[in-house]
Amino acid sequence: MTWLVTGGAGYIGSHVVDALRGAGIGPVVIDSLSSGHRExxxxxxxxxxxxxxxxELVERTLTQHAVAGVIHLAGFKYAGVSVQEPLLTYEQNVTGTAALLGAMERAGVDKLVFSSSAATYGTPGGDIVTEATPTNPESxxxxxxxxxxxLIRDQGRARGLQHTSLRYFNVVGSGSPELYDTSPHNLFPIVLRALTSGQTPRIYGTDYNTPDGTCVRDYVHVADLATSHVAAAQSLAAGRALEPIYNLGSGDGLSVRQIMTAMAKVTGIDFEPEIGPRRAGDPDRIVADGALAARDLDWVMRHSVEDMVASAYAAQRHAAGV
Structure with a gap:
């Protein structure tokens, strides 16, 4: 059995490729390398x-490799930048998804796992996000x-596409030192780059209604995330019905202060974060409930915060040749 991974040369996509191989499923990768890495x-x-x-390229790839299903991760993934680049964002993420669905229909491929985002919720009213939480995206x-x-839902209704969409917040860590997060916008690489260059990371606001006063967010290890993408693909391939939406969430979250403490412990770089003012719009706590995914998609938080930091740090050092 072969599955196509769109965006398979990216940070998350490359981990999905590894997880597919570990499960005995042959992956095929398509990637423009706009943010991915051939290596x-x-x-x-x-x-x-x-x-x-x-x-045409996608349809030809599906046909030539006898692809059974697609795990769709390709897209423009920077929420903040999307505010300045809305047309690029819609072209890559909406037009691109529509094009993929058309190619799949013509090639007779009827199974799709979609890498969605908890950004679909915006800033929810409660502090625990479930699949029933109303969507109100803000970017x-x-x-x-x-x-x-x-689009995927409607193609399912019209053409019988079997599908599920996975929503998640902050993806961190590394499943292998050779695979690392190269985003200029994500917390872990930002903090690690600051520490290893002699700069001091910053916390924005320490007076939130949380146990230590700093914002609490959902952080999930990329290898755990990849495992559940593959579990979804296996379920679809076996003909098992899945929910249309799953949250891949921790259920309790981590504070920014907890992340900073783990960074100091794991790296051995003693530091006291700078304290800055609150950023407008930052809620106290946003955490997703992963109970449905735990039931259906082998979703388990297998890594502690120290594991997350240690794997990210090892990958950063490997990338730097240290």
């Missing part, structure tokens, strides 16, 4: 350089992911 794709895994906007990125879910 993240293992030797022996078929790699197609190109965009999901190229419907073009979040909106584009929600529209992608609608």
């Amino acid at each position: 993240f794709v293992p030797a022996g895994v078929p790699f197609v350089l190109g965009s999901i906007l190229d419907e 073009p990125y979040g909106e584009s992911k929600l529209i992608g879910e609608w």
